[in-house]
Amino acid sequence: MSVSVRIPTPLRKHTDGQEVVEVDGKTAGEVLENLAETHPGLRDKLFDDEGGLRRFVNVFANDEDIRFLDKLETPVEDGDEMSVVPAIAGG
Amino acid sequence: MVHESLLDLVGHTPLVRLNEITAHLPDSVDVWVKLEFMNPGGSVKDRPARQIILDALESGELTEGGTLIDSTSGNTGVAYSMLGAALGIDVELVMPENVSQSRKHIVRTYGAEIIFSDPMEGSDGAIRKVEEIVENDDSDEYFFADQYNNPSNPRAHEATTAPEIWRQTDEAVTHFVAATGTSGTIMGTGRGLKQRDPGISVIGVQPDDAFHGLEGLKHMPTAIVPGIYDESALDDVRRVSTEESWEMAQRLAAEEGIAAGYSAGANVAEAVSVAEELDEGVVVTVICDHADRYFHD
Known part of the structure; x- marks a missing residue:
């Protein structure tokens, strides 16, 4: 059960420069949790002190914003693609 | 008034x-x-957009009927599009694909064209993309407004x-x-x-x-x-x-x-x-x- 997670430029220093990381998990939340487990620098970037997703972090599962699906409970399958999309900066 | x-x-x-x-x-x-x-x-972007356009019209870099191109995260694009519509200048905008729907609607309402850049690369990806478009363009139709480097801003x-x-x-x-x-x-x-x-x-x-x-x-x-x-x-x-x-x-x-x-x-x-x-x-x-x-x- 492996999902490809696309990492945006400002977070790649926490994934040794990798643009895509293969992570296991059955839900979007599990995938992100496992991602933070293998790349600990990402934990504070993605999650708040209570362990919820920080409000401004946009996560997409197969091009759909998980906010409009089942949020962190959104089911994902082997071969799916998830993305952590940054806010748009500058000008 | x-x-x-x-x-x-x-x-x-x-x-x-x-x-x-x-x-x-x-x-x-x-x-x-x-x-x-x-x-x-x-x-606030109406101010630099107006100055950039007026300065370029004065210097002749941009002429009526010409095409302004730039990368933007949104508001500068709205300003270029509005002023371009008022002045008869075509506007092309390079924006990260995840720019908000409302911004896409607004600029298209003014008649601007959008070229999307990779959302994972953010606004720096849009900057690189517009530079690539302008460098590889042989038609000479573009005025590159370049809000990040243009002293008119x-x-x-x-x-x-x-x-x-x-x-x-x-x-x-x-x-x-x-x-x-x-x-x-x-x-x-x-x-x-x-x-x-x-x-x-x-x-x-x-x-x-x-x-x-x-x-x-x-x-x-x-x-x-x-x-x-x-x-x-x-x-x-x-x-x-x-x-x-x-x-x-x-x-x-x-x-x-x-x-x-x-x-x-x-x-x-x-x-x-x-x-x-x-x-x-x-x-x-x-x-x-x-x-x-x-x-x-």
Whole structure:
């Protein structure tokens, strides 16, 4: 059960420069949790002190914003693609 | 009031004092905000866009019927599109694909064309893409507006925002605070204010991390630094978190009746924090745009 997670430029220093990381998990939340487990620098970037997703972090599962699906409970399958999309900066 | 051109409506925005968010400050310390969402295009970006277009028309780099192209995270694109429609100039915009639906609708309503860049690369990806398009273009049809490097951007603020603030505060402004995207607002307004009183403190603000939720702002240490940005001209650079800025944007709406975007939340959070360190002073910042730019469908 492996999902490809696309990492945006400002977070790649926490994934040794990798643009895509293969992570296991059955839900979007599990995938992100496992991602933070293998790349600990990402934990504070993605999650708040209570362990919820920080409000401004946009996560997409197969091009759909998980906010409009089942949020962190959104089911994902082997071969799916998830993305952590940054806010748009500058000008 | 009657105006012969939409271009005359850009600028001349009202300055209003914050009363509730600053209730804990002494009477001798004020924070005033300039309501840039009162510009016809709804944001502070009308000022640099107008100056860039007018300067290019004057120099002949851009002619009526020509095509302006630039990368933008949104508001500059709205401003170019509106002014382009009014002046008969075609506009092409390179934007990250995840730009909000409302922005896509607005610029297309004015007739602009959008070229999308990779959302994972953010606004720096849009910058690289527009540079590639312009470099590989043999038709010579483009005027590359280049808001990040075009001196007309800060010149707009030097010529309009600074004198407006000077007049509106009765020459009493002591501090000017603004967060940086292209940095045009802080560089130009700062320069214009220091020409009038070199003692005025000019304070830049940046997101505290490369990964942030402050649309329109740049984390300079990790981003492509705009050519117009000169940190040595600033008296201080402060860092602000996404959460503080979002919270301040909410307070501005709920407590002051000013529904502002997140970058304005960053501006006011740091303007208030600067004011808290003063015994007396007049701190000014800008409300870059309105909250409705960020409502998603």
